[in-house]
Amino acid sequence: MSAILAIAKLDAAYGETKVLSQVDLSIEEGGITALLGANGAGKTTLLRAICNMMVKVRGEISFMGTRIDGRATESIARLGIGHVPDGRGTFSHLSVEENLRLGAYTRRDRKGVADDFERVYTYFPRLRERHLQQAGTLSGGEQQMLAIARALMMRPKLLLLDEPSFGLAPVIVQEIFRILGAINRDEKMSMLLVEQNANLALDLADHAYLIETGEIVMGGEAAVISGNPSVRRAYLGY
């Protein structure tokens, strides 16, 4: 398998504060890669760096063989990277349906878009029920579903997910992870999954990386990582 996203020697900083240093990471095409790390390790920052938003970036990022570092956020999105940011970032004054329409904004295939509305409503029936409701008034879990659904409407080739389980009840987390697995299986959509819940993430992912204070300290197949004794102690709690 080849890498859909390859990152080499990546530094990232907010103003003068350096957060990532010399990050090397690659994501297998069609796979799910988990990115694990403690609070403040730099996971969110890495996702932001990929999309060139809010952080100053140095280093190489290639997506499907083309360099994307230095490109504008919107043009990176147009290339096929969907990003479900932390804190979800939905359009809170717009309706559910309008949020989804914006997800598909750059697409020109009307038929495909109509099909995808059907598809995401099938994944998330709750969103169909509430398609006219203002996004800002949805429950936390529903907003998370909306954020994922909106990214799916882009038909991205790579989906970046920043803690999709954050603040959600275990049942809902299970549900969302099940759906992510299904999407990955059915549509061969590659994913980079940032998670605090290492158990769940390592179950779902085929590869994983560990990040500590801005540096990648370990990377490899998910099964190998979850078998590592120090990982078990630090992240899996046994």
Next chain:
Amino acid sequence: MQAFLHQLLSGIATGGIYASLALALVMIHQATHHINFAQGELAMFATYIAWTLVQAGVPYWAAFVLTLVFAFALGVFLQNVVLRPVQNAPFFSVVIVFIGLLVIFNSLAGWIFTYTVKTFPSPFPIRAWYGSNYLSPHEVGMTAVTLVVLVLVFAFFRFTNLGLAMRGAAQNPAASRLVGISVGRMLALGAGLAGAIGAVAGIMAAPILYLEPNMMSGILLYGLAGAVLGGIDNPWGAALGGVMVGVLENLAGAYVVGTELKLSVALLVIIFVLLFKPSGLFGRSIVVRV
């Protein structure tokens, strides 16, 4: 009663002008959180372009359309060239840039077109064709034109993907970029649209107010008052607020204090309303979960 009806209707007619400007202000405000103090002067300048075209023999409606194109381009140009460099500057610095644009266009208009007051043609028949003298034909036509413009603008924002993208970009620029929307382009488009809407207001107001470089300064204030009265984050409310200001101003002038103080009285009433509804009559107050 007749006289009252007359004042009321003519208030609605001028209110349409204020509504247009209020809408233009709200569009910019939603996207940038700034009040474009130069919006009125841009409209005035565009009206001079229309005047020049008409003088040069261009048919009225052709001049009208050409002027809107000009005003749109001017709005885009100013957004991209003058305002973009200060988009990260402190709030008040941007306010000063808008004030700078205001005096520049006011002064340029005086320089290029002189300060002599000019008459401006109305495209509507001189004699009323509807057998009533509540409103002059120009007032009727002007109301119709503003109404058409407002409906078009709202339809654009409501029903087109581009309009939706503009709303999204105004509301949440970061999320917009993540779905591939170029926020810079949306801002420019918004500035262009606002410019064109303002130009309509200027062209429609000119036959009544006569064309001179300070023609729009009062209208800017009324437009702002309308926007604030209706709620600066609600385009519909702002437009309605503009109409209300027109009516209020007209009635105050006719019945309460005379033309000398009508501006002050109208403003006083608005401020009074704001004390009870600090975010305007139709200001948005939805609960946003975070």
Next chain:
Amino acid sequence: MLGIMAALALAVALPFVVSGYRVFQFTMVLDYAIAVFGANILTGYNGQIALGNGAFYAIGAYTVAILMTHAGMPYWATIPIAAGTCFVAGFLFGLPALRLEGPYLALTTFALAVATPQLLKYHGIESWTGGVQGILFDKPDAPAGVPLNSDQFLYLFCLFVTVIMFVLGANLLRGRTGRAIIAIRDNPTAAAGMGIDTSLYKSLTFGVSALFTGVAGALGAIVTQFVSPDSFTLFLSISFIVGVVIGGVATVSGAFFGALFVEFVPNYADQISKAAPWAIYGALLIAFMYAMPTGVVGLLRLIVRRIDPQWAIRKDAGKQ
């Protein structure tokens, strides 16, 4: 401290080295500096946008003119009364205005500025205000025995008042009150949580701002010996806010740079282009904002920090 002394010495020497009209212009610079400082207290330090301070300037000026012509008061005695009147007026205006924020407050203060000339022209109060004509009165002379011409004397008188006002203002901002005013700007909820009566302080700030602006208006009237509705248009209010931003939002010394801009740049623009002076003025405004988005003082601080990175730290340490 050394810098302030040097500036003061320079200011005292000034009327003896430049010619008559220049002295008048620099008198106006001092006058505007007080007004700009007043606007800055409200806008810069307290975060309430002040687009209508020209109204308080007008009240201060008219108070002087009316007291001097109708009550025969000496010019110097009218200033405290103008200050008091404006404080009350500002405080009262601030009471309702404190419910408003952002564009809503902007409109309200803007409206105040627009309405001012109209109200001053109102014929019901013509016997006091002189209506459209305004009021003309006599130029105060230097007290007998003081070897100064009246321009020089007025300049030094203004300088004296300016020093008093800035010492008072700077002390106010440095003390408890100032900290409360700034806390309200930065985080109103937290300020209220700390037990600061935000409503009271916001109204008080309006009053203080109006007081400063009113004193400036009073001095302005004394210096020009003339008040009329058309001297107090919207443009005056806008000039103050321009002065605030050009000098530096939330800075004390910025007021002087702002005042220099307000007084001299229009003349300068007029010299460059007689045809469209205000276009030049506007272009200069925008150019200033590009070159120094944080104002003259902001730029100076940046330069000092570039040269001596420890400066700010030492300065803060010195304060404690």
